[in-house]
Amino acid sequence: MSKVKKQQDKNARKGQIRIISGQHRGRKLPVLLADGLRPTTDRVKETVFNWLMPYIQDSNCLDCFAGSGSLGFEALSRGASAVTLVELNKAAAQQLKSNKSLLQAQQMQVIQQNALAFLQQNQERFSLVFLDPPFRQGLAQQSAELLAAKGLTDDALIYVEMEADHNQQAMPSHWQLLKEKIAGQVIYRLYQNSQQPKCTI
Template sequence: MSQGKKQQNKKPATGSIRIIAGKHRGRKLPVLSAEGLRPTTDRVKETVFNWLMPYLYDANCLDCFAGAGSLGFEALSRGAAHINLIELNKAAAKQLLANKALLKADNIAVNNVDVLRFLNTQKQQHFDLVFIDPPFRQNLVSQTCELLENGWLAKQALIYVETETDGDQPIPNNWQLLKEKVAGQVAYRLYQRT
């Protein structure tokens, strides 16, 4: 068999994410293996959603670097009103659409676009909760935060930021740090816009 045929038959490696709580509790969703894709671990996700529990119900959410959709699908399961997933990787975005169909979730929008380009477009809505969990070592956090401040955030929006522990990036001055934790090489923080 030729090398070309071998590659055509080779399917991308897959894994899964698990929804921890809420309407879809225990549900596993398939995830494609893609470069830079790091689904948030269950341990971190559990902590983050304990922080967010009082704010989730009926929230309008934006997941800036959706990847596997771990944070967005968890928010949906726990009562968020609408989730907007932004994912640049075409195969990952296609998997997000497939998982949206699996959950029969018509309150999820999947956008296969660069998040910085998306945030530079006409603002159509304000988000109550935003997840920023970009690929590491690409300095995307500060640019994303800056663009969010151009009319995308609700008055007292909550912003979850996940970065590598050695990657300190500037955050807008009007964002107050509410919670902060480190797990291995990952630092995760919850801010509130004031």
């Protein structure tokens, strides 16, 4: 294979995400286009962050199954005080670290680890969590159960994205569903970790 062809193949596996609003508004970041990594579309992301707008400032955010980091970097740009990105794929995690450096994001940490293992070991409590796991593996329910056990503040907000035709994964009974939408083959929901929701989203 020629050097030109190799370079073309390498470039073909790169994409980019765009930060919609906040400190880094309009900034485009390179991402790895690996199998199973699905950056949340701008349309969905804009809707979700409109829901979350009053609650991002100073939040302690976890982007589980971070992939491209699209949600975590958006939260960072909009004023989250701390953002943790967890991603198993080694190359994707390295790209997240590179993008963290590009933005000089001292309040962000990138952890290359299996997300379920991270949640089992985690001792921190997060006020905002993004769960966008690989499809058709039941990971949304598994990670939600682990989060509910010890990983959330009392009124934490949890965004969950899953495939629309496989959306019966049960969330913890004390998570209150605040919002729900379908976009193509994806269903996305916003929950609150509280018996009495305090949000008026």
